[in-house]
Amino acid sequence: MKYIKFLATLILTVAIFYALNNKLGAIPPLGKFLNPYTGIWQNEKDDSTTGELILNGLKNDVTVHYDEHLIPHVFAKNDLDLYRAQGYITAKHRLWQMEFQTYAAAGRLSEIIGKGTLNYDREERRRGMGYGAEQAILKMQDDAETLSYLEAYRDGVNDYINSLIPKDYPVEYKLLDYSPKPWTIKKTALLLMYMTKDLASGDDDFEYTNAMQLFGKDRFDLLFPDFFDINDPVIPKDTDWSFIDTPITPTPAEQTSIDSLTIELTEPHPD
Structure with a gap:
């Protein structure tokens, strides 16, 4: 009898460990998800919008000012620093959304969601979103300056990703039980395609x-x-911009573009 109890207890323990560490349908691994040290409880905190941060690769100081709506305004002394800081800040606030949209554009949502998005993935692949992104990269590579900005933005996003440990992952990663992958120029192109x-x-x-x-x-x-x-x-007309001590680029002279001209058709065009 004692052996039966032992086996029953052992099987129950193994079953509980399995259930707590593996997804059950759409339910995330509850052990990992509810872990007080690395689970959802670690997401109940506000993002820091003050203080100083050291990013490798910056040539000069970069200032990020958050207004009362928590909209970040980035001020840099050169374009490469600007794009790198922009990548970091965007990832800090939108990492899961950014990456999820690249999966959507590439027709790879089923890798995360499961069979329920197979038809969506097929549609996006038939649409040629991945091909469009690859062609966009080839065009971007023709211009060394554009490529350098893309690389700086990529590095900024990866600076933020590399600063994370599992307990810091956005809650969506914990719900879907996967981790962020390194950002690439192709992901930027896919995001643009999306x-x-x-x-x-x-x-x-x-x-x-x-x-x-x-x-x-x-x-x-x-x-x-x-x-x-x-x-x-988004930004009210009466916003106080006095905190900006950087010269603002003058507004270009108004020119009416040809596609903004009003042309009234007597009847719908047959073509």
């Missing part, structure tokens, strides 16, 4: 043209205004 798709992958030109012809321009402008009056800008 934003291109998000902002310019489709249009409503035909629909809007037909609507304007049907309702007239005045009613069309009422239904589809360029900007809604109730929207507030």
